[in-house]
Amino acid sequence: MIRYSDTSFVGLLELEPHKEHLSLNGYRANEAEFSRVWNGLTQRMIQEASSTTDAIWSSAKYYVADAAALPDSQALYAAMQCTPDLSPAQCNLCLTECLGNYQRCCLGRQGGSVNRLSCGFRAELYAFSGAFSGVTARPLSQPPTKTESNKFSTGTIVAIVVPIVVVMIMMIIIIIIFFLVLLARRSQSRKSYQEADLDQSGITTLQSLQFDFKTIEAATNKFAQTNKLGQGGFGEVYKGKLVDGTEVAVKRLSKTSEQGSQEFKNEVVLVAKLQHRSLVKLLGFCLEGDEKILLYEFVPNKSLDYFLFDPSMQGQLDWTKRYNIIMGITRGILYLHHDSRLTIIHRDLKASNILLDADMDPKIADFGMARIFGIDQSVANTKRIAGTFGYMPPEYVIDGQFSIKTDVYSFGVLVLEIVCGKKNRSFYQSNNTAENLVTYAWRLWRNE
Template sequence: MAKKSCVSILCFLIIIFSAISVSAQTCDETAGNFKPDSPYAMNRRLINVTLASNVTVHDGNFYGWMGLDPDIVYAVGMCSPGAGPEACSQCIQDTSDSLLKSCPNQTDSFTWLGEEFLCLVHYSRKPFSGVLILEPSKVLYNSVDIEKENLKEFDSVWDELMSRTMTSLVRNNLSTPTSKYYENEIAPVPGYKNISVLMQCTPDVSSEDCKLCLEKSVDYYKTLHHGKRGGIVLRPSCFLRWELYTFSGVFDHIRMPPPSSPPLPSPPPSKTPFVVTNMPVKGKNFFTNLMLVLKIAESVQFDLKTIEAATSNFSASNKLGQGGFGEVYKGMLMNGTEVAVKRLSKTSRQGEVEFKNEVVVVAKLQHRNLVKLLGFSLQGEEKLLVYEFIPNKSLDYFLFDPKKRIQLDWTMRCNIIGGITRGILYLHQDSRLKIIHRDLKASNILLDSDMNPKIADFGMAKIFGMDQNVANTSRVVGTFGYMPPEYVTHGQFSIKSDVYSFGVLILEIISGKKNSSFYQMEGLVNNLVTYVWRLWENKSLHELIDPVIREESKRDEVIRYIHIGLLCVQENSAERPTMSRIHQMLTTSSITLDVPLPPGFLFRNGPQSNPLAQRLEPGEPTSMSFACSLDEATITDVSPR
């Protein structure tokens, strides 16, 4: 009777162990702690709000971050294959909530959770994407032993099954990367029915690191808990579970494996270039393709409710301005971070293209003279870009206002020109991408609290191959007056297109006048470039200088900057200097400047004075579409002609 009772209790314990879903919150006590009301705590709570939706949107796997140094919280959320969107979202939310409760003040923590499928949540103070993380680890095991008379043969089957599963997992991932390093196997074992095993790695680690992580877990379990009837080993980068019963729905349709598997092929050389492709953006395809692009960009997605709360539901009092693609609002996140939210117009057909383009381009750029993209939000018809907040608005706000312009002395204007130069140089040459901005103008130069410039609005930017020099388009967009002649008349653009725009900017910064303010001046068709060229021919460049610039001792330096501006706007793009050469000319006064040739769009009085007017002659057939403006606003609606 006692023997029968013990057997019943043993069965009961096994059933209880079987019914428990995997849930082991692991708090890294060695990584440091944070206070409950600290910015780190708020960032962790904030990313917890959006993590489930981010994982769902990114096909079951998302890595992102929230906040600014030194309080950035990095996070990953991942669901194993087979989890539907709703189930995955709920699992991530439950896992994340339980992790925040179990590890209330540890900066680093992780947990795996699930029965029918697995999901992982991992928070850290340090970035960890692509890094193999073995510790901290956690082991759960069945305390019931395998019978000694069966142990030797059991070990043989167990060892072969573990090796075969790891081999299959890595091989399948090499041939089908979407498998996400996930594998489950079953093997018959004498004295028992079957052994079931499930292995998974996070998809950011290499094949070698995945196999190493699982090997260590297998060895660790075999060393410490040899002879037990089941167990689980959890690490931040991999998961291992085996049982003497089918513990998950993933085994429902599995086939019995052959006795052995062929050897694992050597992985191909690791080559992972950053590639951005031009993908279709119409209709339903837009959202599917956008998700892929955002995944490439590794940008942070904000929940719409978070942005609505930050901007007081896009209240008029928080509106900062309006551009060609929509409105911009000031907001404040829960952690106190001020942001600028660009809300793309729901009716703008071009907005979808620019939204995708801006996220892809800006998310990969880091430079003090470029506006930093913090993240995005995409829910329903809402398309939102979240930027760092720049307190002093844009350059045109100061430069073209008679009263505010007084604040811009020559030292400050010189600093602004230098910062813009460094920002464009980074785009053209120093970043890992070669980027043509295509819409450089005063309203797209923002000024921080110290009046340092930051280039903004990359909606029309183009990514070039590192060896590519020129591209053509049948759709010309931008602001007329900043666009070079080869772009307006032939749709041809290059780094020299930005150089032309930069030259116009220099002349505007020195004169304090808009390029567009010179049209029809004194009865002549005119523009700023034409006006400055006439001053050059008359040797009276000093007339261009804004009276606010009173430093007589700097007059020669100002004239030199005007000279450089004229070199930038020459008609032939080959004659314009590169940004690296411009930077040298601006910073080294000993460099002798070339004599400028007549600029592009040198308007002369007469019926054929305007090349753009000739190009857009009414009734003239053309395959080119134009969308440009004569003022500072960017126009994005295509006007077929």
């Protein structure tokens, strides 16, 4: 076994998780005799694996392979091992747990194994390892008769009982310490989670970006229609000017918006932490009563779809501008997926969410559906499919599975729209038969 981690696990007894594996066929001989051989062999092995010759832990063997004869000329082969960083008592406890699991899952079968991070055990009816090359399957001695047991001296009894009592006391102490440490860690994890959750959804760290509703009302002239820039399923966008003269785009979510409070807070926290020339910059927010408002930098040339799909505006996008727009979106996605300190999946890349500044450089906007991925996370699933049909890949629509590839698929659809100036979902061939722009592009590709 090879193991690595970003935290130290030396000397740490880890009883969970564990993995069990059992053979399919059962042992058909005398079960009572099998149990007697089993108990005698395994207890002898645990004692040998976890015992020490002196007070130094490193003298413990931590490994043993042994065998015992069974009826019908068969033999029971077993091997057990602990990681050498454990104490003898920890090794004993870990192997005892493995035997308990084995008895519940595999006892009476042809064989099986139980493995933990700290120890492992395997038993079979055949010599499954070269470790048994020098091992002889000896019959286990019968339990002593009453007459024989009376011959034990007081010193022998003390020699047997005292170590057992000491080991039991050590096991109890270790178990108590283990659970105390576990409770402390869970408490700390819960505290850390609550603090992270407060930072993510409570917006407690963004007070400097919070605006009161009256200030926004004044900036937009009470949301005058003359200042209205656009409208979508989320609500309306207005142009505004703050007291210091800064021009802003005010995104006011409607009370019936699909973007609820959680998505709103998600967008605030995410965009406030992201800084890139190809991402729209968040300047502030307002959350008062039913009002959910976002203040963004003002981007004068509206959104990409305004130029792409309006016949009167398409001529302003020559090939150089279209190429630069594609490259700018690419840089923004690369930042979200790889270059920022968070891995962000946007989940709603489309032409209407790409804003154009005065130089026609693109800025990715609308992070209400975005999700953060963990350091080692590559794929996630959701029961709530969020996004725009036509831009979402099949595995996301059907199974709710999303990853950075979800954004890459949406980006591919967006590139096709930029190149041909046609909407994906309203694309028609010359004979007026409806066809998806993606499938049409694939057909052209296959036909060369």
